[in-house]
Amino acid sequence: MKDSVLVSDNLWNEDIMDAQPAYPPIEPGKEFRILKLLPAPRPTEDLVCELETAKLLSPPEFEALSYVWGETTNRSFVNIRGERVGITTNLDEALRALRDPDHDRVLWVDALCIRQDDLEERSKHVKCMKEVYAACIRDLLWLGSEDSIIANARQGMIELGTLSDIDRRFEDPERQEPNPIEWRHFLAFFEIFQSCPVWNRIWIMQEVSFAPEVQLLAGHTSMSWTELEDFLDTEQYVQRYGIPDAFHAPLAHEMRTLKAFSDSIVYPHILAHQRRAVKGGGRGLGGSLLDVLARFRHAEATDARDKIYGLLGLCSDTIGIQSNYALSLRDVYIDCSVKLIEHSGNLDLLCQGPWEPLGNQFRNPDLPSWCPDYEHPGTSRILFAMRHIYAAGTDVVQIRRSTTLCGALSLEGYAVDELTVVRGMLRLPGVQTVLHWMPDQLLQRAIDKGHGNLADSLKHDNIPSKLGHTGDRLEDYWRTLSLDSKRKPSRRLRTEEIASLRGVFERWLVTPLEQYSSVFEDHGHSGMKLDLSIVDSGSGDIDVLHGARCGWRFAVSREGLYCMVPRVAQPGDHIAVLAGAKVPVILRPRDAQASSFTWLGTCYVHGFMDGEALDAKTSAGRKRRYEVI
Numbered sequence: 001m002k003d004s005v006l007v008s009d010n011l012w013n014e015d016i017m018d019a020q021p022a023y024p025p026i027e028p029g030k031e032f033r034i035l036k037l038l039p040a041p042r043p044t045e046d047l048v049c050e051l052e053t054a055k056l057l058s059p060p061e062f063e064a065l066s067y068v069w070g071e072t073t074n075r076s077f078v079n080i081r082g083e084r085v086g087i088t089t090n091l092d093e094a095l096r097a098l099r100d101p102d103h104d105r106v107l108w109v110d111a112l113c114i115r116q117d118d119l120e121e122r123s124k125h126v127k128c129m130k131e132v133y134a135a136c137i138r139d140l141l142w143l144g145s146e147d148s149i150i151a152n153a154r155q156g157m158i159e160l161g162t163l164s165d166i167d168r169r170f171e172d173p174e175r176q177e178p179n180p181i182e183w184r185h186f187l188a189f190f191e192i193f194q195s196c197p198v199w200n201r202i203w204i205m206q207e208v209s210f211a212p213e214v215q216l217l218a219g220h221t222s223m224s225w226t227e228l229e230d231f232l233d234t235e236q237y238v239q240r241y242g243i244p245d246a247f248h249a250p251l252a253h254e255m256r257t258l259k260a261f262s263d264s265i266v267y268p269h270i271l272a273h274q275r276r277a278v279k280g281g282g283r284g285l286g287g288s289l290l291d292v293l294a295r296f297r298h299a300e301a302t303d304a305r306d307k308i309y310g311l312l313g314l315c316s317d318t319i320g321i322q323s324n325y326a327l328s329l330r331d332v333y334i335d336c337s338v339k340l341i342e343h344s345g346n347l348d349l350l351c352q353g354p355w356e357p358l359g360n361q362f363r364n365p366d367l368p369s370w371c372p373d374y375e376h377p378g379t380s381r382i383l384f385a386m387r388h389i390y391a392a393g394t395d396v397v398q399i400r401r402s403t404t405l406c407g408a409l410s411l412e413g414y415a416v417d418e419l420t421v422v423r424g425m426l427r428l429p430g431v432q433t434v435l436h437w438m439p440d441q442l443l444q445r446a447i448d449k450g451h452g453n454l455a456d457s458l459k460h461d462n463i464p465s466k467l468g469h470t471g472d473r474l475e476d477y478w479r480t481l482s483l484d485s486k487r488k489p490s491r492r493l494r495t496e497e498i499a500s501l502r503g504v505f506e507r508w509l510v511t512p513l514e515q516y517s518s519v520f521e522d523h524g525h526s527g528m529k530l531d532l533s534i535v536d537s538g539s540g541d542i543d544v545l546h547g548a549r550c551g552w553r554f555a556v557s558r559e560g561l562y563c564m565v566p567r568v569a570q571p572g573d574h575i576a577v578l579a580g581a582k583v584p585v586i587l588r589p590r591d592a593q594a595s596s597f598t599w600l601g602t603c604y605v606h607g608f609m610d611g612e613a614l615d616a617k618t619s620a621g622r623k624r625r626y627e628v629i
Helices: 089-098 119-126 129-135 148-160 163-169 180-194 202-210 225-232 234-241 259-279 289-295 329-344 431-437 440-448 452-457 473-481 495-509 513-522
Strands: 031-037 047-055 063-066 075-080 083-088 105-108 138-144 214-218 221-224 409-422 534-536 541-543 553-557 562-565 574-578 585-589 597-602 623-628
Touching: 047 089, 063 202, 075 089, 083 089, 089 138, 089 214, 129 202, 138 148, 138 202, 148 180, 148 214, 148 221, 148 225, 180 259, 202 259, 214 225, 221 225, 225 234, 225 259, 234 259, 259 289, 289 329, 409 562, 431 452, 440 452, 440 473, 440 495, 473 495, 473 562, 597 623
Parallel strands: 047 075, 063 105, 063 138, 138 214
Antiparallel strands: 031 047, 031 105, 075 083, 214 221, 409 553, 409 574, 409 623, 534 541, 553 562, 574 585, 585 597
16 A cells, blocks of 8 residues: 655556646745646546646645555546546545535645656655645545445444543453443444554655644545544643653553554554644654654655655754655665764664664665664664663764764774673563573572472573672572563662562572462562562562563673673673663674674663763773774
């Protein structure tokens, strides 16, 4: 499926566009064309249109059409100035639904208003797209030709109430599943999101965001955008949590009982948030390029360069990036990433961004390992370090522009250690994962105290002890697995919480498996499950297997440091603390001399999350420059 025919997202196709109409000339940036759809008394009559030139600063009243191109093999035609111009069936159905039997209808339809065979005109038109949509009286979001799409959704909204109403209704543990009638209304409403591909197309994101008014259309039935937002409870969500930024997913704080539908409603929620960001409403306004790229990272574009160019109009600051379709995809992505790093002065793009690095099976192999693949974001789970949760490196990064032009990122940092042991992943995180990853010296301590059945969990892999360490290694272990943090909201463990749990975990280690849960109940941690997943300490959740649930693995370095590392990490990989990085990173040497590296991702290293690598005593002889390719 493709977007409407705009610039590079829907490249001009000679198989579809049999002829180009006689376009009236325009002055790009100051003028644009509008389409006059002529009336017809019968729906089956040919579509006949005219093209006219309009001034951007003083346009006539017109409506803009947002739609998905549809299958290019299904084609229809429209008559413009005597020329028979090819269009897709989906656009044909939209125009027939919009055509008035008695009066002209003035529209902006990108497939017909932009000269699709003129690369220069198409590129220039990108820069004024937001002005065109901001100038229309309304945007018509075409969902399809079936009236039932909207009719059924509206009935479901009436019966179910708002999303908040639905969530509250099923908070009762005895009502975790809707009854058959409620399910029918659920499915009827969510069809509007699941069956209509308009919700995750790059250019439609911009169109809906800037239009002063949006109207959803299906066949001859319509719904206002306000109706949709009322159902989604957008205003309440924004007032409570603000507009999600690059480091906070939409709906992260809500929808406890509607997880099955979260993938369906996330896109309209994102669009609703972006409309508020564009118009300056809501707490936590997010209009930076990084925020917008992260917000729409799963939106689709036929030309992958539009994952950048198609979103520039939504940004408060484009940081010097301009659309240039003469550049290769690789050059566009590298240039965007370098400008983002230079603009922020840190490595949050790489260390806190939601784009999965090495390990993403769809990742473009032509990109440098450090450069995000904006086309294929993957399923990255970041080690959340905002709000000063972690502060491993310095605040500021400086990169060498000359090297990045060749694809290499030259960064200063401190060598921490190399990985020696990287544990494998078990299918399901739980007690067996904790025991499978646990170093033998900890297991042996329990065995010596009479817990002989743990002998089967010994690995005999001679994990090194931490050099000069005099603390509690069991504490180091469970704090490493839990990333030394709490969830909801995320923050570091406090001293009193660590002290409270220290004895609990010591007792847990020497308690028979069948009695694990009672250990935590006896110590006031009743939220502790048998699988050792959650400890409720009274002020949030400690997830002992948080790192494992994010797809990370337990590892030990040559000097005995306990770590949680990306699933692609392996023995021999280097741990580094880089300037501008809030958390340590894993780098893989590309040669025996370690003269250049591949970027693998971030990691947790117990004892190196708060600037310890920068300490004069620790950092002696460890400072170096990393060439990441």
